[in-house]
Amino acid sequence: ALVKTDEQDVITFLLTTEIIPLCLRIMESGSELSKTVATFILQKILLDETGLNYICQTYERFSHVAMILGKMLIQLSKEPSSRLLKHVIRCYLRLSDNHRAREALRQCLPDQLKDATFTNCLKDDQNTKRWLNQLIK
Numbered sequence: 001a002l003v004k005t006d007e008q009d010v011i012t013f014l015l016t017t018e019i020i021p022l023c024l025r026i027m028e029s030g031s032e033l034s035k036t037v038a039t040f041i042l043q044k045i046l047l048d049e050t051g052l053n054y055i056c057q058t059y060e061r062f063s064h065v066a067m068i069l070g071k072m073l074i075q076l077s078k079e080p081s082s083r084l085l086k087h088v089i090r091c092y093l094r095l096s097d098n099h100r101a102r103e104a105l106r107q108c109l110p111d112q113l114k115d116a117t118f119t120n121c122l123k124d125d126q127n128t129k130r131w132l133n134q135l136i137k
Contacts, residue, residue: 011048020045020055024068032081035072039087046094056098065095066108073112080121086128090115093135109136 014020019041042065045051045126052079055061069088076085092113096102114136122129 008048008050011045011051014045020064027068027072032084036084043071043087043091046091052094052098056101060100070110077112077117082125085121087125089128089131093131096108096135
């Protein structure tokens, strides 16, 4: 319920907790539903300017988030979930709003996002296709 609001105070509070490392662990090894919820929480944190700046503040934080998102794409290429893929793409797109993160993503954006891996999974989701096209430009 905390992350369903757009209150900056909530994001600021969450950044003082262990929520990001916990979400990243769940995103790596949880069930599909748990991964979806954890990725949604990370997405909400990233959508807030304070959250985006926090994650992109150090290369270690950014690279850890990017590594987990990349691992998720490998898993999603084997076991597609359009709902989870939508949140992963949205996280990447929001990371690209940060100049340094955008430069890093140009070097390390997974091939699965650039080739036709997820074409079938996204065929009925125009919003996510548009986000993906924005990301790979």
